[in-house]
Amino acid sequence: MPGLMIFFQAVIQGIMMGSVYFLMATGLSMIFSVTRLLNFAHGDFMVVAMYSCLVLFVGLKLDPYVSIFLITPLMFGLGLLIYRFLIRPVLRAHILMVIQLTLGLVFIVESGLLLIFTADFKTVPTFLTGSKIYLGPFIVGTPLLVSFLTSSFIAGFLFWVLKTTDFGRAIRAIAQSPDAAALMGINVGRIQMQVFGLGFLLLGIAGPMVIPLLTMMPFMGLHLTLFAFIILVLGGMGNFLGALLGGLILGVAEALGYLYLGAGFAPAVPYSIFVLVLLFKPQGLLGGRR
Amino acid sequence: MLRCEGISAAYGFMRVLHQVSLEIAAEEFVALIGANSAGKTTLLKIISGLLRPFAGEVSFRGTSLMTLRPHEIVHQGIIQIPEGRWIFPEMTVHENLIMGGYNVRAKPRREANFSRVFELFPHLEQRRNQIAGSLSGGEQQMLAVGRALMAEPLFLMLDEPSLGLAPLIIDLIFEVLLKLNREKMTIFLVEQNVQLSLEVARRAYVLEHGRIILQGASKDLQENEAVKRAYLGI
Numbered sequence: 001m002p003g004l005m006i007f008f009q010a011v012i013q014g015i016m017m018g019s020v021y022f023l024m025a026t027g028l029s030m031i032f033s034v035t036r037l038l039n040f041a042h043g044d045f046m047v048v049a050m051y052s053c054l055v056l057f058v059g060l061k062l063d064p065y066v067s068i069f070l071i072t073p074l075m076f077g078l079g080l081l082i083y084r085f086l087i088r089p090v091l092r093a094h095i096l097m098v099i100q101l102t103l104g105l106v107f108i109v110e111s112g113l114l115l116i117f118t119a120d121f122k123t124v125p126t127f128l129t130g131s132k133i134y135l136g137p138f139i140v141g142t143p144l145l146v147s148f149l150t151s152s153f154i155a156g157f158l159f160w161v162l163k164t165t166d167f168g169r170a171i172r173a174i175a176q177s178p179d180a181a182a183l184m185g186i187n188v189g190r191i192q193m194q195v196f197g198l199g200f201l202l203l204g205i206a207g208p209m210v211i212p213l214l215t216m217m218p219f220m221g222l223h224l225t226l227f228a229f230i231i232l233v234l235g236g237m238g239n240f241l242g243a244l245l246g247g248l249i250l251g252v253a254e255a256l257g258y259l260y261l262g263a264g265f266a267p268a269v270p271y272s273i274f275v276l277v278l279l280f281k282p283q284g285l286l287g288g289r290r
Numbered sequence: 291m292l293r294c295e296g297i298s299a300a301y302g303f304m305r306v307l308h309q310v311s312l313e314i315a316a317e318e319f320v321a322l323i324g325a326n327s328a329g330k331t332t333l334l335k336i337i338s339g340l341l342r343p344f345a346g347e348v349s350f351r352g353t354s355l356m357t358l359r360p361h362e363i364v365h366q367g368i369i370q371i372p373e374g375r376w377i378f379p380e381m382t383v384h385e386n387l388i389m390g391g392y393n394v395r396a397k398p399r400r401e402a403n404f405s406r407v408f409e410l411f412p413h414l415e416q417r418r419n420q421i422a423g424s425l426s427g428g429e430q431q432m433l434a435v436g437r438a439l440m441a442e443p444l445f446l447m448l449d450e451p452s453l454g455l456a457p458l459i460i461d462l463i464f465e466v467l468l469k470l471n472r473e474k475m476t477i478f479l480v481e482q483n484v485q486l487s488l489e490v491a492r493r494a495y496v497l498e499h500g501r502i503i504l505q506g507a508s509k510d511l512q513e514n515e516a517v518k519r520a521y522l523g524i
Contacts, residue, residue: 166392173378173389179340180376185364185393185441 009138010255016144017213018251019151023206024224025231026158026243027199033175033238034195035091037098041105043224045200049075049207050216051113057124064126064208065146072204079200083193106222113218122216129212143212150209154202155244162240171195175238230274236284245285249273291316291476292337292368292445297346299332306332307343307500314445314478319471321479321491321508323521329500330480331373334449338370339363350445364393367444371451375434379423383414386422386433390440399442407436410466428459435463439470446470447478452486464490484521488512496521 028042052071053064062070086105090097131142162168170191173181182188214220231250235242250270257269277285292314299307306329314320322330335341337348339360348355350366358366378386387407391400408415411432417425422433431451438446448467452460468490471477481487488494488508496504496517504511511517 166388169381169385169389170392172381176378176380177376179360180372180378181389182340182360183338183364183370183372183376184389184437185361185395186389187359187361189359 014252014255016148018248022247044221075204079197321487324497369443390437
């Protein structure tokens with residue numbers, strides 16, 4: 001039955017792409033749970049990581065998969081700096097101030113990228129681009145498989161950190177009550193900053209890995225942020241496993257949309273699911289915090 | 291050991307504390323009593339660093355706490371069990387206790403402190419892997435006390451520990467407090483239950499509308515006509 005085979009092929013690709021979406025969204029979700037901050041520029045910083053690969057390729061001939069090891073620590077540092085000097089000063093102010101600040105960052109980053117790299121679509125070749133692997137009867141692009149394996153490993157690692165380390169427990173404690181966490185002797189401000197940096201670090205991994213999968217352009221960041229928001233609402237705000245589930249649902253929905261509805265309607269599928277969840281289960285599929 | 295001098299605090303334009311001064315020596319058991327909204331919780335929040343007064347100074351063992359942040363005050367050995375307990379509802383009993391022993395001072399003796407807490411509250415050991423939010427009110431209060439002990443307090447503050455609990459549980463909690471105090475822990479108890487407070491504490495301050503109006507040995511206050519009329523209903 002060729003129809004069924006194609007269906008499963010799309011589901012597999014969707015799950016794999018979804019795992020990358022998870023990588024992007026979980027940082028946003030963790031940041032939200034410890035700071036109650038929604039960073040509208042989150043996706044844009046993933047684009048920054050992608051363009052960094054371009055710079056490293058043009059300048060040093062580095063393959064994006066090698067650049068990951070340079071870009072992740074840089075992104076972590078960038079996250080710490082942005083948190084310390086831009087976010088933290090306004091965090092206690094009105095929520096609208098914080099939203100305005102991160103929206104402002106969207107425009108700054110996007111205009112900056114436009115100035116430097118122009119509006120042309122860009123790609124960076126990698127040593128895996130174009131290669132394929134046969135998984136039984138199914139064909140998967142090697143870059144997608146690598147992204148999937150990396151994301152799965154990171155998901156498992158993050159879950160272990162949250163469950164069993166003092167750092168992870170401190171994150172969960174702050175998510176439940178920042179004041180109670182402070183009374184336990186947790187340096188709440190420092191953990192918030194580290195989590196913000198961690199979210200950026202994950203973007204530093206996700207960005208280079210999607211280079212063989214997506215074409216770069218300066219304005220794609222807000223679209224990525226929107227996807228991350230949809231994932232968070234799908235799974236429940238600040239819910240780690242919810243972000244995983246949300247990412248996978250979004251990936252599969254998108255893949256099936258392309259298969260059955262064509263490129264014209266497919267982009268509407270994730271948004272339709274988003275609306276349905278908001279209508280019937282507004283607290284998210286696994287529940288979350290407001 | 292702990293000294294508050296001329297503390298004044300406000301929420302917006304509403305003054306809640308006026309020039310509050312008090313002093314608690316090492317190994318004492320002192321109560322702060324007064325009606326609801328007298329400013330008791332506000333004072334504890336100031337000592338823990340969760341709130342800044344606009345005037346006055348808190349010092350602990352000779353050093354000022356005014357520039358310290360809440361987690362640094364915890365590291366000094368000042369541990370608060372807040373009103374409403376503030377346990378972590380989505381964590382297990384075991385994880386809540388681990389959080390109590392999170393600070394660097396107490397962390398090395400985490401295992402020993404576990405056995406100490408389970409010795410005082412055997413009930414918690416049975417509930418070890420239960421989600422804390424599903425515990426009864428009494429069990430949650432035991433957990434809150436146990437979690438505070440994991441932090442090895444030098445100075446333990448409790449805000450309304452008897453609130454909403456069955457008499458049997460209240461007795462259990464207060465017996466533990468007396469035992470801890472005999473083992474030389476300094477305890478500062480904030481309570482609306484005046485009768486109970488004056489029975490366990492040796493000394494007390496009376497806070498009314500944000501002012502300390504009376505202070506003295508518990509047995510003197512129990513005989514005081516104003517206290518009798520206002521708080522003991524005699």
